[in-house]
Amino acid sequence: MAEIVSPKKQPEYVKEHLQKFNLAACMTCGTCSSGCPITGTPGMEGWDTRKTLRMLVYGMTDEVVYSKFPWICTGCGRCAYGCPMAIDIPYIMLHMKHLRPRDQVPGILHKGVENCIKTGNNMAIPKQDYLFLLADLGNELAEEECPGFYVPVDKENADILFFPNSKEVFADNDDMKWWWKIFYAARENWTVPSENWESVDWGLFTGNYEATKIFAQRKIEHMKRLNIKRMIMPDCGGGSYGCRVGMETCALDNPENRVNFIYLYEYLVEIIKEGRIKLDKSVHAGKTFTWHDSCKHGRELERHFGKGFYEEPRWIIQQCVDNFVEMEPNRANSYCCGAGGGMWPMPYEDESAYHGRMKHRSIKETGADVVVVGCSNCHDQLMKRLPKYYDDHDYEVKYIWELVADALIIEPWSEEEIKKAEEEAEAQWKKFGIDLDEMF
Ligand code: SF4
Ligand code: SF4
Ligand code: SF4
Structure with missing residues (x-):
């Protein structure tokens, strides 16, 4: 009964x-x-x-x-x-x-939130290790293909504030170079914070409203302290949405907390249209590309704030490739990859992969060689988790900024520009106690 x-x-x-x-x-x-x-x-x-x-x-x-x-x-x-x-x-x-209750939050999620609150990033990476990595990798990029490149840290009056993702700082170090190359080619006046630099809003993963507000307030404080014109909303869909909500809450508390921001799609469209970067599609010839509409940059942003990014990423991709195919369903009807809301680091891998079956099927039906994404969780889910569950997984996964970076035609910097940047880099790293001679 x-x-x-x-x-x-x-x-x-x-x-x-x-x-x-x-x-x-x-x-x-x-x-x-x-x-x-x-x-x-x-x-x-x-x-x-x-x-x-x-x-x-x-x-x-x-x-x-x-x-x-x-x-x-x-x-x-x-x-x-x-x-x-x-x-x-x-x-x-x-x-x-x-x-x-916080002691019953699954897996490492609450620990990640606590780390973010205490250390400014979810992996608790010490400040000097982070700065050393930026100096070292920046120097590598300068030697490889971008003479004069360095990562500007805490630069006052910059035009753009950018937040790294701790996954990249902790493990996938080279993934940072794609954005760096774009900034270099665009001759962008940009910077990253030396502390409290985590891009992702871990508070959103556990429903920790207080943490979400703390992380948003920190981003706002960087903007005000350094007098920066605009910040790029963090790449991760969840982080971006969480950050936006947190910033709105802070602005409601105090209107002086309202700062300018731009979404990564708007930024890329802007620098392409203004001719600040030039792209060569031929590097991607012979491959077919499709786009994964991430929920938090599309449907959820549209639902909460009236504007989802659907057409901009498609336009950007088509500046980089010749062969683009649509996925079905797409835009607001798109399926989630299955890694959102903290499901990437959560101990529910089978459930997350089950969720991802719909997205996997959508991608397979396009016949595309490469699926392009705009969110780090989508990236890892499609590239690292789904292949373990689906034998027919045979597509590459690329970030949209990776696609742009790969297609860049970099106009060489002048000798003066290089010399000036090298002097700035030396002064900056000295200020932070990073010994360039010892390093290189
Ligand atoms: S059951 Fe229907 S009305 Fe109720 S929450 Fe679901 S969709 Fe909305
Ligand atoms: S996973 Fe299901 S319940 Fe949760 S937001 Fe998506 S559709 Fe709604
Ligand atoms: S597809 Fe999944 S991981 Fe990507 S933005 Fe949507 S919820 Fe987040």
Whole structure:
């Protein structure tokens, strides 16, 4: 006989939060569950989005909070995009994560947040190691192909503030060089912070609203302290969305916290259209490329802030390649890769790969050789995790800024420009106690 469930009394603080979402308006139509790639996840039988929301309506908050369901939700927003009652389901799931006691947050996520708060990056990389790496790798790039190149750190009055991703600083070091080459070719007046440089908003992964605000406030402080014109929103979809929300909150608290920012797609379009960089498509001849619409740079940005980046990345790619094919579904209907909302570092790899099956199928159906992405989690998921689960995985994965960097025609710097940059680099590293002679 079916179990009869009676509504429970919600704690006031939960009731207050859920009232914002008009859950009572839910028509139980099931559109959310039908569009959600985690419906049917092995081991999660009996769970789906509609049912989870019903449980909340019935006051079964603890059952949801202590389940795996909100954690395997990537916050991709496909459910909310289709919901006829415009219920903000990803935010409800995020709040369920928020309600989990911090010592019961899965895997390393809470540790990552704590590291970010204490050390300014989730891997707790010491400042001198970070600076040494920037000096060393920068010098490598200068010797390889960009004479005069160095990474400007804490440069006052720069036009662009850029935030590294700790994955690159910790392990995939050379991946930083693509953006560096673009800045070099564009003769950009840019900089990175010496401290609190983590791009990704780890608070978003665990529903830690306070942390999200701290990380956003730090970015704002860098902008004000160094008097910088614009910051590039961090590359990761989740980070970008989290950062944007955090910055809006800080600006509501104090209007002086409002700073200028630009999305990476807008930046690339700008420097290409202004002729500040030139591209040669022939380097990509013979290959077919497709674009993965990341949820947080597309659908979720559009839903929350009225503008998703759909056409800009397509335009940028077509400046770099001749053969571009669309993926289906695309734009706001695109499937998530399965690594969002902290699912890349979370201990739910099987569930994440199951989620990614829809994206993998979409990519395969294009027949493309290369899938281009604009988010570091999408990149790692498609390039490192999915090949372990899907035998027919045979496509390359490239960042959109990698594609641009590979196609760059770099106009040589003059002797004066090189000499000036070398003098600036020497003075900068001396100021930070990095001994260039000892290093090289
Ligand atoms: S799509 Fe919206 S209205 Fe339909 S079941 Fe889901 S939450 Fe309810
Ligand atoms: S945000 Fe994505 S993963 Fe989460 S419930 Fe909605 S469709 Fe499913
Ligand atoms: S990892 Fe990429 S595809 Fe997945 S939720 Fe984040 S932005 Fe979307």
